[in-house]
Amino acid sequence: MINLHEVIETNKMIEQENLDVRTITLGISLLDCADDNLEEVNRKIYEKITRVAKNLVSTGNEIEREFGIPIVNKRISITPIALVGAAACKSPEDYVTIAKTLDRAAKEVGVNFIGGYSALVSKGMTTSDEYLIKSIPEALAVTERVCSSVNVGSTRCGINMDAVKLLGEIILKTADNTKENDSLGCAKLVVFCNAPDDNPFMAGAFHGVTEADAIINVGVSGPGVVKTALESVRGADFGTLCETIKKTAFKVTRVGQLVAEEASKMLNIPFGIIDLSLAPTPAIGDSVAEILEEIGLEYAGAPGTTAALALLNDQVKKGGVMASSYVGGLSGAFIPVSEDQGMINAVQAGALTLEKLEAMTCVCSVGLDMIAIPGDTKATTISGIIADEMAIGMINQKTTAVRIIPVIGKGVGDMVEFGGLLGYAPVMPVNPYSCDNFVNRGGRIPAPIHSFKN
Template identity: 70%
Template sequence: MINQFEANETIHMIESENLDIRTITMGISLFDCADSDSDRACEKIYDKITKKAENLVKTGQDIENEFGIPIINKRISVTPISMIAAPGNCDNYVKYAKALDRAAKAVGVNFIGGFSALVQKGFTEADSKLINSIPQALSETDIVCSSVNVGCTKAGISMDAVKLMGEKIKETAQLTASSDGFGCAKLVVFCNAVEDNPFMAGAFLGAGEPECVINVGVSGPGVVKHALEKVRGCDFGTVSETIKKTAFKVTRMGQLVAQEASRRLGVPFGIVDLSLAPTPAVGDSVAYILEEMGIEKCGAHGTTAALALLNDAVKKGGVFASSYVGGLSGAFIPVSEDAGMISAASCGALSLDKLEAMTCVCSVGLDMIVIPGETPASTISAIIADEMAIGMINNKTTAVRVIPAPGKKVGDVVEFGGLLGTGPVMNVSPYSSEAFIARGGRIPAPIHSLRN
């Protein structure tokens, strides 16, 4: 039988160290909803989502109550809408986004992802229509998330798409100016996007995924931080071992919840995503883990090495704890969602350049970074291009989610609220990348893509 110390440890992790399941995400394929009549397609999408996800929120709440583990979000990811809308008879895809929004609200989930297009090697007509609809779609819906994959290791980077996304991010910010460009918090640009990611804003259900599937994202930066407090001054072998053991325990929670949700909903279990996802709550920060390792302030020299160790140890500990691991799996570094990152960025310890270096070794990329509203679209595109290049060359997922907050300048602070937190406006290079971005075309796939 479980002893009291073990029971207390689990309860303490949940009560005091913010251990939680970040999300149960139900992936729903929408391929059978495609229709040449776009209104009919939207009806089918609404009907399918509300039927498949009817019990998702209730089941999540039941599991939460019975196991005593908080499940912060229940979400839905769907097939990229550019694929579903392709046969439709309309040029503006906002109606598809609205159908997703209505369906998601009807079943009570927190977010729905998949207003997406995959254009790493070029655009279909539907891809262009979808991308052009993003700013309006994000300004006229509440909980729809959008993502665009513009590069991958096998195909290189579509610089046309990179250019376009810089412009769309600006437009989205302008259309949502009254909420400081909040629309951009629901938009991610990817390189090597994964098909089973349960985390927003980048979740969509890839073409190789089943009809319906349950993916679970764990969390728990606070638990790792607390565990490291007990090994202060010990060498890195000990640090790594401590993180591995903690990640194992955290992931076992995720595996249990995923299996249980899958069983109760009668939907196959896909993957557990072993991510350390911070929230703005004190004690739920990835930056504080790095600082616990001995970095005075996140962003100081040594931060990249500390993050590399953390990211690797989380995977090593977690992979043994779950039968199927996938998604993004690693440590997230979203600036506005992490109390330690907010503090480091506000005091000048953490710069955009350092964040870029950190994305070489973390699980995603430049995430939830507020930049000045006057930043030119070409500069945003160039930020995306740099980040995509890191992903392409290093065979990893990278992403950009930046918010050019209208009217805001370096030193200002933007409040998003909830899990999305508070973003200090960060400095970008004042020098132009205009001529570089104007070239267009594709950056060819790297030499190490030729592995066959």
Template identity: 80%
Template structure:
């Protein structure tokens, strides 16, 4: 139970420190929708989503009103569509019809985004996987709310370099087809190593095959709360700093636990997990980078940044796991550039580079996230950047990801505007030297020796 003192404290965090529940994500299995006839498959998918999710938005709004807790997004994730559409889809265009159906269903029930236009190819690609991947540019450009993800690597299987090479090409195609809108379709596409089955955050959410028929996952967000708490212990030693982060993460996660339990009860759908991730927004004071500065750095990217981020991530997890029955998803600190005003400031000041961001991803929640790069970047270079991220995740037995936005027609120093939660981003320079011969090898990079634990 949450007592009256906790309620008052929570209200202050909401009113003054940008605390919110970033998303209630309803995961829905589409395995029982599979059919060899494409029309029937699409109808089955539409019917399943609109039936199971029909009360999701109203439930979220009711919880917001009852507890005065902002719930920014109501979202849906579904079984990876490469698995669902394999029997019926013979061309990329066939798969794109499923994206259209997902989009139509999402609009019908009123959710913000729907994830799961996905393929899991860490060891190899089926024909269906490849067809779905090749359909991604068309699918994202012709829909409004569909998000796509591809898992390219894992600690147990290694890195599928054929898929890495293909995704470099697909990301460029996705950028080109949406060049009139600052290549914004790339915001809805992410590649993973060790993708979790229960992540509530987009663009990487999908409903894993190990999950129940439907599940409620909640993602909380409280960078502003953590920063405010650290302001009160400025100059104290590391023990005090860590204890403050840990206690604050506990309080933030309790809010997510409450929302998850209420949504589960009202919808009569099992509670899955609370994701502890600190997810920033472009709002002033709601920045992970600002937390790092509060720890004593002039800018994110200064020497000591990776150590500060490692500390932050660890203490958030230590505090959060005590506040919820089930913790999962990504659960750490996000460091997207465009969605975090402090990160944008660091890039514009020259304090942070792609190489430093890559180093930071060794100890944080995701990876190279929401980063704008020059539109003339080669596909092989993009694949090389992806391969580096996949290697970090594979060797460190953690989730890593890349959401890169080649801004067609723009170069270093230009700005791309996305709006809303996605913010804006300065175009960052990319290493100019070639990795063509490396990327154009075929096959996969084997899993590391420490993966052999059976």
């Protein structure tokens, strides 16, 4: 039972420290929508999403009113569309029709994003996978709420470098197709290694094929809560610091568990997982970088940053696991540049570079996230950045991802405004030296030796 003291604490965290339930994400399997007739596929997809998700937004709103807990987003994740559309889609253009159907369904039920315009190609690409990937630039240009992801590597399979090369080109094309909006399409496209089946956070959410027909996953976030807790133990040793983060993460996860159980009961849909991720926003006081500063760094990016982030990520996970038996998704600390005012400040001060961010991804919960780079960056350079990040995930047996935005028409130092939760970002410099011959080799980087665990 939650006692009165916990209620008072929770109210303070909500009112003063930016605690929120970042998303209730309803996962829906679309495997039963597969058909060899494209018109039928679109009809079935629209019908199932609008039927299963019709009460999602109203349920979220009711929970907000009843418990006073802000629920920022209500979202949907679906079975990777490359699987659902395989029999019917004979071209990239066919897949774009499905993207439009997904967008229409998302608008009908009132969610802000729908994720799962995705392909899983860590070992190889089917013709269907290639069609979907090649459709992404157009799909993200003609829709508002569709999010796309491609898993190109895993610890068990290695890295599909053919897909990595193709995605460098696709990201540039997506940027060009949405250049009127500062290449915003790229903010809805993520490239993964070891993508989880139950991630509630966009843009990388999809409903894995191992999941039930429908499931409720909840993502909780509270960087401001953790920062405030750490202010009370300034100067204390690392043991005290870790205990404070762990206890705070426990309390935050309890809030998510409460919301998840209530949503599950009201919608009569099974509860899946709680994802406790310190996901920042552009709001003042809602920053992972400011937590790192509170731990003792002048700026994120200073010497000691990777160690501080590793400590933070681990204690968040430990606290979350104590609070719920079903912690999953990504769970940990996100380090998106554009969505975190402290990260933006660190880039502008020269403390944080792309290379340092890459090092930090070895110990954070995801990877290179919401990073703006010059619009004239070569496709092979983007592929090289993706390959580096995938290698970190593959070798370290963790999820890593790249959501990078080559902003057409802008260069280093320019500011890019994305709006809302996506925030704004300075365009960061990219290593100018070529990796063309590496990227153009083709084929697959094999799985590491420690992948053989049978």
